Amino acid sequence: MQALPAYIHHHETGELARRIEAARAILRDCTLCPRHCHVNRLEGEKGVCRVGRFPMVSSFGPHFGEERPLVGRRGSGTIFLTCCNLRCVFCQNYDISHQG
Ligand code: SF4
Incomplete structure (x- = not known):
């Protein structure tokens, strides 16, 4: 039997909603990363x-640019x-990381 993905479990238990609200609270006075911009x-x-x-x-899609154990036969799921x-x-991703 295949294990239930954690995000499904979190959705069903309400943990996902709790985490979303916690993330929103951080964005109100952003300290999400060590830059601590407070915007x-x-x-x-x-x-x-x-x-x-x-x-x-x-961009998003299957990614094959890593070692075989990481990408398998169908690629790893990647979201840039x-x-x-x-x-x-x-x-190396200057156009998307710096220029947006
Ligand atoms: S750079 Fe600033 S605004 Fe962006 S995530 Fe980090 S603290 Fe938040």
């Missing part, structure tokens, strides 16, 4: 990462989000 992302204010209330997805709080000068 209200729920009102559209933006800090170093330049992400407001909603993150933006650049735009903007990043690290701002590394050598970033």
